[in-house]
Amino acid sequence: MRATRRTASAYAAARETGPSGSAPKADGIPHSTTSGRRALTIGTAALVAGATLALAPAITAGSADAAFAADGTTFNPFDNAGGFSLYARGDANLQHSEVEGAIAVGGTLTAKQPGGRLPIQHYVTGTADYTAPVIDGAATRVLIGAYSDQSGILDVSGSGIAPNDGYAKLAGGEQAPFFFAYRGGYAQYVVPGGEDQGPSIDAKNQAWDAADPGATFRTAETSVAAYVEQGDAWDQVDGWLAPLADPAAGLANRVEVAHDTDRAVLALQAGVVNVIDYADLFLPGGAYPTAVTYAGPLPAADTPLIIRVPAGTTSVIGMALDGGAGTDAVANSIMWDLSALSGPVTMAPNTGNGQLDGSVYAPHADLTLTFGPLGGQVIAETLTTTGDSGETHAYYFRAELPTVVVTPTGPTTPTEPTAPTEPITPAEPTTPTEPTAPTTPTEQPVVNPVTEQPQPQPEQEPQPQPTPSATPTTPAPAPAGGDLSPTGSDTEALPSTGVDPALPLGIAVGAVTLGALGLLLALRRPAARR
Structure with a gap:
């Protein structure tokens, strides 16, 4: 896995039982094919x-x-x-003298150079205390994606154990210019003319089958990793x-x-x-x-x-x-x-x-x-x-x-705010900052349409009009309770529910005026007689 590295998926295929179940590993003990974790109590x-x-x-x-x-x-x-002793997830170029064990290569294997030979054995001088991995039911010494035509001879004998064991397996299938040929009773995977010097895989434990010489080389799965990467x-x-x-x-x-x-x-x-x-x-x-x-x-x-x-x-x-x-x-x-x-x-x-x-x-x-x-x-x-x-x-x-x-x-929460530090709404208000109505409302006449019902007005007798005085008249104070009728001369008076408060005053003024006129006439009559 690379974290920029690959993240390994759950590898589905087991070596012997196929894509699920358990499979023997190199230590001969079944292990999970989906996880390498084991409880401490498990052997x-x-x-x-x-x-x-x-x-x-x-x-x-x-x-x-x-x-x-x-x-x-x-x-x-x-x-x-x-269960392999050497595993390259990608390509491998093996030029050393000998493998005692089993090799898996996810990509292309180059083994030695033309004319060279790389023996794949079980044991010579190291240790025999291991078991070759099992692929599709067969003990396997070599599992690769492909074999390079720049190689020498890969000599797969599995010697050092009785009987010798170990197949060569091609997860990528046969690839030109290689073909299968008969070689001393076993199958050889070889290029034309490479029988003695390579490149070839001499699969000495895989008997020649004229009907289908490549049958024992093929795998059920198409990738090496499907068999090999059995851990976490x-x-x-x-x-x-x-x-x-x-x-x-x-x-x-x-x-x-x-x-x-x-x-x-x-x-x-x-x-x-x-x-x-x-x-x-x-x-x-x-x-x-x-x-x-x-x-x-x-x-x-x-x-x-x-x-x-x-x-x-x-x-x-x-x-x-x-x-x-x-x-x-x-x-x-x-x-x-x-x-x-x-x-x-x-x-x-x-x-x-x-x-x-x-x-x-x-x-x-x-x-x-x-x-x-x-x-x-x-x-x-x-x-x-x-x-x-x-x-x-x-x-x-x-x-x-x-x-x-x-x-x-x-x-467990971020120390920095997850929301933007700048407001997500406009900085300017969406409504005017100045009030749309006057800050001090002008008092307007109000008539309660429920409590103040218009009353019929009694017809008034025409009254003599007083002579205008040069001295302005002080307006009478508003009645207690507040008369909210308009005072402007160009405004039609509103109906009243009671007697007009100016009527008594008008009558009094008229009476005084008539009295004054009467007195004036009385004084002038004697003067006329003289």
Whole structure:
């Protein structure tokens, strides 16, 4: 999986039972075809070896951002090798001297060069303690997508076990210019003229069938990954390996390293996973040690040793890690963790073509290996072995590692607002800021249409009109209760329900005027007589 890496899908096909169910793996024990996780109570290869892996200390630890804890199940990163000792997810170019084990190549395999021969055997000098994987019901030594016409002879004999076993399988089917030919009683996959020098696959355990000579080469599935990648998704495995190597997580014993002249001395803790940073193997002066020894227990199925190589590394120095006890004693309990690496990476021993102990897990790297020999499994994105390399021996990684639960300890909500900081509505108001009506309402006459009903007015007798006075008359005060009738002369008076308050005043003024006129007339009559 790459996170920009691929995310592995659930691989549907099993090796023997087809797309579902369980299938035997290299340790001969059925494993799930959809997940490599196993409960601790389930038997694994470690039990076969007479040991059970204990989980890391039963504590929960972590950093300020997350807490880590083992969840009670285990995984083996090499479940995704599907029981093969060498697995290239893409192409492979194998130029080393011999394979003791089984190889799977998702893309195209180049084996040696024309005229060369790469033997595929069960056992010669390494270990015979493994079982060839089963593909479509047949023990298989070679499972590839295609074979390069720039190859030599791939000699698939499976010798070293009685009886010899192991087929060659072509998940991509037959591809021109190759064809099937009879060769000494067995089937040969060969180009015209390549019978003696290659390129060819000499499938010595697949009897010639004239009716259908390619029948035993074909696979039910059309991809290698469908058979091989039987473990957990690549990114999931990465997510479990990283906390194991994190000192803050507290899930593994951090190996203490001492130095004895030019040697690194490792102090492992029995019964738990032991992790050492690759840089800690180096001597104080920066030189690489000539050997590794142990102050205490050796690596074992229940005491695995993981060498964690940091991201960005492009060259890794491998070495013998047996502590003088021999490869058989430790190789299947050591893992070089290159899961943080991608792109071109080289790995070679510290002493020429020296021994390289342990399995190499580099699923995202284009890995070039030099060794002589290599004791362990290999997973890589693409795999190249150099022509001066020796043999690969099938020391399968046997340890089970604890799966990890990561619990965030920080805030679960974002610290930054998820909504825009700027308002999503216009900054200007959508309605006028000035009121549409006067701030001080003008009092207008109001007539209550319910309580104030028009009343008929009595007809008035015409009255004499007073002579206008030069002195303005002060308006009479409004009656108590407030007469809201309009006062403007050009406004028609509203009906009133009572007597007009100006009537008595008019009568009084008229009476005074008449009295004054009468007095004036009376005074003038005597004057006329004189």
